[in-house]
Amino acid sequence: MPFYHKLGQIPHKPHTQFRKPDGGLYREEVMGLEEFSSLQSILYHHFLPPSVQKVEDLGPAKVEFADYGPIRHHTFHTADMPTGGDLVSARRILLGNHNVTLSLSLPARSMEFFYRYGQLLEHAPYCERDLRPPESLETYTERGEYEVRIKVRDRITRHVLDHHPFDVVGWDGYLYPWIFNIQDFEPITGSLHQPPPVHQTFQGHNFAVCSFVPRLFDYHPQAIPTPYNHSNVNSDEVIYYAEGDFMSRRGIDQYDISLHPSGLPHSPQPAATEASIGKLRTNELAVMVDTFQPMQVALDALEFEKPDYMDSWLQGDGE
Structure with a gap:
């Protein structure tokens, strides 16, 4: 039950010029679930998101399951x-x-690594106040060698960047992590x-x-x-x-x-x-x-x- 949220610095309009203090452009990234037809957020980076210095395959991450055998509890x-x-x-x-x-x-x-819409009604067993969205944004612009591990299609891939991956200065939208504590149900x-x-x-x-x-x-x-x-x-x-x-x-x-x-x-x-x-x-x-x-x-x-x-x-x- 995501709702609109924003953190950090963002321009007044999306897809417009948003410049750093030195005059350079922040890099806009649209991150969505299903092309451009579902939940998405817009992030503004210091560095170019596709810039990867090195790619390495870390092997499969496929789960091995036991045979079904007889159906039982x-x-x-x-x-x-x-x-x-x-x-x-x-x-x-x-x-x-x-x-x-x-x-x-x-x-x-x-860890050394980090990894249907609408308003809830009055009879719902919890409300929007119980959902805890991100409350702070930390931005890092250091240069160096940084490892990012990505799991896609039952494999883990290692990407090496030449900058810190947490370079976002601001974001807004409906796609972001949030917390719901079962004690609030x-x-x-x-x-x-x-x-x-x-x-x-x-x-x-x-x-x-x-x-x-x-x-x-x-x-x-x-x-x-x-x-x-x-x-x-x-x-x-x-x-x-x-x-x-x-x-x-x-x-x-x-x-x-x-x-x-x-x-x-x-x-x-x-x-x-x-x-x-x-x-x-x-x-x-x-x-x-x-x-x-x-x-x-x-x-x-x-x-x-x-x-x-x-x-x-x-x-x-x-x-």
């Missing part, structure tokens, strides 16, 4: 993942398809169990993101707080359990990731439904991603999988 205990590297190099891709890649990073050091509750779409936070091409945050349970006298049995006919469901108590899941630990693929029903484990009746609230914090293409399990994820998760619905008498 999965869960991965990511608390056991080792730390190491920086934010990018420590990243372990766990699940993915042609549209969505889900990874987790437990960095051990800081305001849950929607009702007298009966609310379906997952009320928790939806974002939507992209072939995926949706939902936020499960601490909230009051349903208040109908006959309400059942836990979710009902559910079959994903055309979507896979991935949940990252960040913190708190997850009333509908037994055997789930903090930082676990579950995958419930399309074609299989899933539900709270035995006894969880009965145990939830009469409870007033939940303190769970979790992020759900629904994808509309099947997710594959990356080979890196197999060492963290809990092999008995599929059997967790066999325990007890099924209530």
